[in-house]
Amino acid sequence: MRSLIVEDNPTERRLLEILLAPYGDCALVxxxxxxxxxxxxxxxxxxxxxxxxxxxxxxxxxxxxxAIRAIExxxxxxxxxxxxxxMTTMLGDGSNVMQAFREFCxxxxxxxxxxxxxxxxxxxxxxVQPAVAAESHV
Amino acid sequence: xxxxxxxxxxxTGNQNAPANEAGTAVVNxxxxxxxxxxxxxxxxxxLVAEMFLQDCPRLLRGVQAALAAADAPGLHRAAHALRGAxxxxxxxxxxxxxxxxxxxxxxxxxxxxxxxxxMLEAQFTAFRHAVTHALETPL
Numbered sequence: 001m002r003s004l005i006v007e008d009n010p011t012e013r014r015l016l017e018i019l020l021a022p023y024g025d026c027a028l029v030x031x032x033x034x035x036x037x038x039x040x041x042x043x044x045x046x047x048x049x050x051x052x053x054x055x056x057x058x059x060x061x062x063x064x065x066x067a068i069r070a071i072e073x074x075x076x077x078x079x080x081x082x083x084x085x086x087m088t089t090m091l092g093d094g095s096n097v098m099q100a101f102r103e104f105c106x107x108x109x110x111x112x113x114x115x116x117x118x119x120x121x122x123x124x125x126x127x128v129q130p131a132v133a134a135e136s137h138v
Numbered sequence: 139x140x141x142x143x144x145x146x147x148x149x150t151g152n153q154n155a156p157a158n159e160a161g162t163a164v165v166n167x168x169x170x171x172x173x174x175x176x177x178x179x180x181x182x183x184x185l186v187a188e189m190f191l192q193d194c195p196r197l198l199r200g201v202q203a204a205l206a207a208a209d210a211p212g213l214h215r216a217a218h219a220l221r222g223a224x225x226x227x228x229x230x231x232x233x234x235x236x237x238x239x240x241x242x243x244x245x246x247x248x249x250x251x252x253x254x255x256x257m258l259e260a261q262f263t264a265f266r267h268a269v270t271h272a273l274e275t276p277l
Binding site for chain 1: 174175176177179182185186190192193215219221222223226227
């Protein structure tokens with residue numbers, strides 16, 4: 001699995017990197033425009049998963065999500081067949097989560113991210129097999 | 139004893155923790171929660187904690203800069219970032235204080251915000267000591 005983490009907070013970025021490391025390659029960027037650029041540049045070796053922080057200065061996660069889905073539509077990718085995008089957010093951010101689902105995110109995680117909740121979501125999104133998830137964090 | 143403080147076989151980082159007004163121990167570093175978050179891997183705990191120790195001074199400078207500029211929206215963003223990072227690493231006192239700061243800046247009540255911000259540096263120092271102690275304590 002190839003993952004891209006778009007997160008401006010270094011501590012949260014490091015945690016996600018550690019949690020995703022057992023599943024494959026993981027790229028890290030610290031802001032929305034860099035996330036969009038990384039996604040665009042990976043057209044021929046696309047990411048399987050993008051973890052996208054909602055609240056970032058400048059271009060926030062909502063706008064990155066919208067832009068990624070627009071690029072996919074332009075490439076002829078049907079809705080529901082694009083890269084899996086998990087929004088990460090803090091508690092009390094329900095309206096942002098609803099907005100993200102309207103823009104076709106695939107799931108969300110409340111920060112701080114926990115390895116078990118992440119694994120459960122990866123399995124639900126069919127990104128990893130349950131057996132692999134069980135072995136990743138014993 | 140607070141369940142967050144001592145879990146058999148895990149780090150606590152709360153030895154000699156001061157008591158608050160209610161008489162319960164103040165938990166500077168919830169090592170058990172962080173350890174659980176990373177699947178029980180002590181090295182991962184260390185990496186996340188070290189990243190926070192490295193980055194927190196920048197976050198605190200952001201708070202001070204926003205206060206100095208009387209920039210309430212900027213202060214709100216800085217407090218939000220600090221709260222998120224502190225929650226991730228299990229810095230409970232810092233997280234709660236950042237939450238107070240975030241609320242005050244959202245009103246905005248800059249006097250209350252300044253009061254909340256005044257305590258952050260000392261709380262970060264206490265957290266750093268708790269982490270250092272926890273990382274030096276064998277399982």
